[in-house]
Amino acid sequence: xxxxxxxxxxxxxxxxxxxxxxxxxxxxxxxxxxxxxxxxxxxxxxxxxxxxxxxxxxxxxxxxxxxxxxxxxxxxxxxxxxxxxxxxxxxxxxxxxxxxxxxxxxxxxxxxxxxxxxxxxxxxxxxxxxxxxxxxxxxxxxxxxxxxxxxxxxxxxxxxxxxxxxxxxxxxxxxxxxxxxxxxxxxxxxxxxxxxxxxxxxxxxxxxxxxxxxxxxxxxxxxxxxxxxxxxxxxxxxxxxxxxxxxxxxxxxxxxxxxxxxxxxxxxxxxxxxxxxxxxxxxxxxxxxxxxxxxxxxxxxxxxxxxxxxxxxxxxxxxxxxxxxxxxxxxxxxxxxxxxxxxxxxxxxxxxxxxxxxxxxxxxxxxxxxxxxxxxxxxxxxxxxxxxxxxxxxxxxxxxxxxxxxxxxxxxxxxxxxxxxxxxxxxxxxxxxxxxxxxxxxxxxxxxxxxxxxxxxxxxxxxxxxxxxxxxxxxxxxxxxxxx
Numbered sequence: 001x002x003x004x005x006x007x008x009x010x011x012x013x014x015x016x017x018x019x020x021x022x023x024x025x026x027x028x029x030x031x032x033x034x035x036x037x038x039x040x041x042x043x044x045x046x047x048x049x050x051x052x053x054x055x056x057x058x059x060x061x062x063x064x065x066x067x068x069x070x071x072x073x074x075x076x077x078x079x080x081x082x083x084x085x086x087x088x089x090x091x092x093x094x095x096x097x098x099x100x101x102x103x104x105x106x107x108x109x110x111x112x113x114x115x116x117x118x119x120x121x122x123x124x125x126x127x128x129x130x131x132x133x134x135x136x137x138x139x140x141x142x143x144x145x146x147x148x149x150x151x152x153x154x155x156x157x158x159x160x161x162x163x164x165x166x167x168x169x170x171x172x173x174x175x176x177x178x179x180x181x182x183x184x185x186x187x188x189x190x191x192x193x194x195x196x197x198x199x200x201x202x203x204x205x206x207x208x209x210x211x212x213x214x215x216x217x218x219x220x221x222x223x224x225x226x227x228x229x230x231x232x233x234x235x236x237x238x239x240x241x242x243x244x245x246x247x248x249x250x251x252x253x254x255x256x257x258x259x260x261x262x263x264x265x266x267x268x269x270x271x272x273x274x275x276x277x278x279x280x281x282x283x284x285x286x287x288x289x290x291x292x293x294x295x296x297x298x299x300x301x302x303x304x305x306x307x308x309x310x311x312x313x314x315x316x317x318x319x320x321x322x323x324x325x326x327x328x329x330x331x332x333x334x335x336x337x338x339x340x341x342x343x344x345x346x347x348x349x350x351x352x353x354x355x356x357x358x359x360x361x362x363x364x365x366x367x368x369x370x371x372x373x374x375x376x377x378x379x380x381x382x383x384x385x386x387x388x389x390x391x392x393x394x395x396x397x398x399x400x401x402x403x404x405x406x407x408x409x410x411x412x413x414x415x416x417x418x419x420x421x422x423x424x425x426x427x428x429x430x431x432x433x434x435x436x437x438x439x440x441x442x443x444x445x446x447x448x449x450x451x452x453x454x455x456x457x458x459x460x461x462x463x464x465x466x467x468x469x470x471x472x473x474x475x476x477x478x479x480x481x482x483x484x
Contacts (some may be wrong), residue, residue: 064474222262266320
């Protein structure tokens with residue numbers, strides 16, 4: 001291996017492990033791990049038709065997962081993790097009055113709550129685990145199988161005083177006997193599993209261009225869901241021990257799974273156009289032994305999918321819904337709760353009885369069985385172009401499209417642009433991502449053989465900006481990298 005490449009690998013490994021070790025929770029299906037020519041099942045998550053242009057003939061994913069978090073109500077002050085490693089003192093202080101009064105040393109608190117929120121509070125969190133997946137190609141045909149567990153949390157239009165109560169607790173004295181109000185409040189929690197089968201096909205190929213389509217069909221199993229959509233929500237905390245909900249207007253639905261779990265179906269559809277790199281295609285192929293599913297004696301390498309100068313893909317993701325056979329409420333009511341006891345106990349099967357009983361007794365409410373939750377449907381566009389040998393530029397866009405269901409899961413919107421250095425045995429991505437068209441993050445992801453690591457919040461690790469979110473994702477995608 002050339003000295004320059006060896007040095008580059010060492011630097012990349014140090015950066016990747018730093019990002020892996022100090023990222024907070026955070027991420028939906030990884031953005032950057034899906035961009036390269038060795039993405040395998042990660043690429044399928046953004047566009048199933050890209051499987052037709054993967055370099056490996058086969059891949060077997062042993063593990064994968066990620067978590068992500070973004071919000072505009074709480075944020076961490078700049079913290080230099082690199083300086084922390086070198087032993088410098090890092091003061092993590094909070095602009096929270098109660099926290100300032102505590103005597104807990106320099107690590108008083110690790111969060112900041114906005115003193116004057118000039119817009120409704122919003123919070124988004126998502127996670128996924130992909131324990132097993134496989135892909136393989138046969139000529140112009142590509143096939144994939146995957147299993148996945150996904151989870152997401154979304155809250156929007158949280159009133160400023162409500163956010164204060166989330167942080168300080170209901171007995172925060174400055175807000176005693178004052179009205180807290182939230183309009184058009186949305187709160188969603190969803191957890192589900194899916195089993196997917198993918199098919200892609202290069203339906204057109206000439207010397208200069210190629211096109212493919214792909215589809216992933218997924219069976220969905222809803223584990224848990226909680227949907228709260230309130231047009232009006234007014235409450236006050238009354239001294240010394242009660243919370244008075246004076247106006248609650250909207251809908252509430254939930255399912256704990258078990259006997260009232262959900263079932264559903266969704267599809268991903270994708271199209272990719274490729275401009276072929278004709279210079280690379282004319283290069284002589286190496287002579288190698290048996291490869292993938294092409295069983296024959298030692299001879300010329302099996303013909304690979306065409307290398308590209310650039311490619312453009314369009315896809316629609318998670319087009320479907322989950323149907324739950326459980327309770328839904330339409331509410332126009334009021335109620336009083338005691339702050340000395342739990343509003344509800346999550347360890348009980350009817351955990352929301354304590355939450356709903358005062359409202360059911362305090363005004364009109366309609367109770368119905370069964371409701372549907374739309375999958376996190378989105379439109380995605382991807383561009384990947386070769387700048388120079390082994391150097392690429394990637395740009396992507398994901399926009400949620402809440403189409404199906406009485407309630408619809410909200411996928412995170414993002415715009416991203418990234419430079420990528422890619423070899424068969426390793427690659428490095430440096431993306432800049434605009435989450436929800438509001439939060440700009442600098443990221444870093446890397447692959448070393450089959451091991452993938454990454455984060456979209458790399459800039460916050462070095463105190464480049466106040467962090468209002470974080471994420472981390474990883475994968476072990478096994479393929480014939482040693483023979484490429």
